[in-house]
Amino acid sequence: MGGGFGVEHRNLYDELCSFRNLELAYRKARKGKRGKKPVQKFESNLEQNILNLKYELETFKYKPKPLRQFIIRDPKTRRISASYFRDMVVHHALYNIIQPIFEKGFIYDSFANQINKGSSKAVERLNRFKRKVSVNGRIINKHRDNNMVAGYVLKADIKRFFDTIDHNILMKIIKRKVEDRNILILINQIIKNHISEIPGKGMPIGNLTSQFFANIYLNELDHFMKHKLKARYYIRYVDDFVVMGKSKSLLEGFKREIKIFMKALKLELHSDKTKVYPLCKGVNFLGFRIFYHYSLLSKKNIIGIRNRVEKFKVEYESGLMDSDDIERSLSGWLGYAMQADTYKLRNEIQEEFKNLKPL
Numbered sequence: 286m287g288g289g290f291g292v293e294h295r296n297l298y299d300e301l302c303s304f305r306n307l308e309l310a311y312r313k314a315r316k317g318k319r320g321k322k323p324v325q326k327f328e329s330n331l332e333q334n335i336l337n338l339k340y341e342l343e344t345f346k347y348k349p350k351p352l353r354q355f356i357i358r359d360p361k362t363r364r365i366s367a368s369y370f371r372d373m374v375v376h377h378a379l380y381n382i383i384q385p386i387f388e389k390g391f392i393y394d395s396f397a398n399q400i401n402k403g404s405s406k407a408v409e410r411l412n413r414f415k416r417k418v419s420v421n422g423r424i425i426n427k428h429r430d431n432n433m434v435a436g437y438v439l440k441a442d443i444k445r446f447f448d449t450i451d452h453n454i455l456m457k458i459i460k461r462k463v464e465d466r467n468i469l470i471l472i473n474q475i476i477k478n479h480i481s482e483i484p485g486k487g488m489p490i491g492n493l494t495s496q497f498f499a500n501i502y503l504n505e506l507d508h509f510m511k512h513k514l515k516a517r518y519y520i521r522y523v524d525d526f527v528v529m530g531k532s533k534s535l536l537e538g539f540k541r542e543i544k545i546f547m548k549a550l551k552l553e554l555h556s557d558k559t560k561v562y563p564l565c566k567g568v569n570f571l572g573f574r575i576f577y578h579y580s581l582l583s584k585k586n587i588i589g590i591r592n593r594v595e596k597f598k599v600e601y602e603s604g605l606m607d608s609d610d611i612e613r614s615l616s617g618w619l620g621y622a623m624q625a626d627t628y629k630l631r632n633e634i635q636e637e638f639k640n641l642k643p644l
Contacts, residue, residue, distance in 0.1 A: 298467035301382045302342045307335045310377035314370065317614060320607040323370040338371060345467075347375065349478045352489055366479060366489030376494045379471060384497065386462050391500065392507045397523045398496045404571045407522045408580075408624050411570055414518040415577060418529040419564060422577050433565045434577045439528040439536040440569055441543065442558035446524040447495065448487045451551045452476050455502055486551075499523050502550065509546050514539055520570075527570055536561045573625050580625040587630065590618055594637050 300306060311331070318324045327334050341347035352366040368376065388399055396407035416422065418436035456473060463469060475494050481487030488495040503521060510516045510528070516539060518529035530536045540561060544554050567574040572586040597614070600606040619631055 297382050297463070297465040298471075301378050301468065301471075302339055304335060304339060306378050306381055307339055307374065310374045310381060311335060313377045313381075314373040317610060318370075320605060320610045321370075322605070327370050327374075334371070335374075338374060342375070342471075345470075347471075347474075349375070349475060352479060365491045368489075368492055373493070375471075376475065376492060379468070379475070380493055380497055383463060383468070383472075387497075387501055387504075390462070391504055392511050394511075394520045395500060395504065395507050395522075396520065398493075398500055404522060404621060405624060407520055407571060408573060408575070410520055411527065411568065411575060414520065414529050415564060415568070415575070418518055418531055419577065435531070436564035437530055437533045437536050437561055438564050438568050439530070439540055439561045440559070441526050441528075441540075442555040443524045443547075444553045444555040446552065447490050447499070448481065448483075449552055450486060450488050450499070450502055452485050454550060455498060458501055458505065459498075496523065505550060506543075506546065510539075510543075514542055522571055525571060527568060529564065529568075533561055572621075582622060582625045582627050582630070586622075590622075590634060593618075594634060 311327070315324050315328070338347070349372045350369045352368060354364060354366055356364055391399065394410060396402040396404070396410070415434075415436070419434035423435045424433055452473075455476065456469070459472060460469065463472075472494075476488065476498070479487055479489045488498060500523070503524065503526075506526075507519075507521060510519045516528050516530075520527055528536060528539055530539075540554075540559065547554060565577070567576045567581075569575075569583070572583050574581045574583060593614075597606060597611050601608070601611060615634065619634070622631055
């Protein structure tokens with residue numbers, strides 16, 4: 286995902302505005318969206334559209350368009366705020382420049398939106414941690430089956446995370462690493478473009494910049510967990526994080542310390558959803574329920590993929606997606622689902638996909 290732009294440049298904003306960076310940003314922004322009309326419209330006069338963006342950025346006339354709001358149910362109801370395609374190009378252009386600056390300060394066990402990371406790597410890491418915590422599957426007394434292994438897990442949930450990110454705190458964190466005034470103005474412009482319920486708080490779900498800013502924001506928590514609390518078995522993917530340990534009391538202590546630390550970030554743990562429980566009950570993480578010897582895909586995830594297939598059918602028939610877009614999207618999901626016991630489900634989905642292809 287890196288743009289290949291070195292952080293040694295004195296003027297980061299000049300690099301951001303370069304035709305080379307904006308063209309690279311366009312290629313990244315269009316990925317998986319080649320069949321979408323806004324992308325096709327931008328491509329129809331590609332060079333001029335990039336030059337127009339370059340001019341607006343260089344002359345400080347660039348202003349992002351208001352975000353488009355819509356509701357998705359997968360099956361949880363969420364409000365998504367989508368940027369226009371030309372603004373997505375700017376987001377990728379910014380990401381190309383600032384990503385190398387921040388990523389080197391991220392901990393190893395942060396897995397979202399980073400080079401050679403992702404949800405599959407996060408699940409692999411969790412599986413490694415569960416073996417270490419349980420001492421390679423040591424069975425507890427009076428066990429019912431061979432998944433009744435030793436160890437505990439703290440599964441945390443941040444209450445309305447994206448809605449409660451504090452803009453001033455985020456900008457203070459960013460300013461520690463970025464001194465270029467024009468880059469900071471652009472970042473602030475992108476952040477403020479989201480109209481939230483509480484002024485000065487919140488970021489839209491779905492934008493590349495939101496995912497990356499979330500990483501920057503919660504990197505504060507990562508370093509607290511690793512360096513202050515010395516939590517060896519801690520993993521985070523965006524706002525989804527778990528801690529494992531051999532002792533329940535240790536994790537209960539971590540929970541109390543995290544609640545206190547969160548106040549500095551003006552965040553709050555969801556009291557009903559943040560719990561310490563035995564590892565043998567399975568770890569709910571990234572759409573899986575992970576036991577020692579097997580993993581299950583969550584019901585929410587199964588409903589979500591079935592809804593996506595139905596959506597693909599509609600978009601394919603209306604010309605909004607082509608077969609390559611669908612195949613690319615499904616192949617990513619199929620690779621993700623392979624981490625659980627989903628052989629039958631994957632075959633069913635692939636059969637439905639075949640029916641979407643033109644005769």
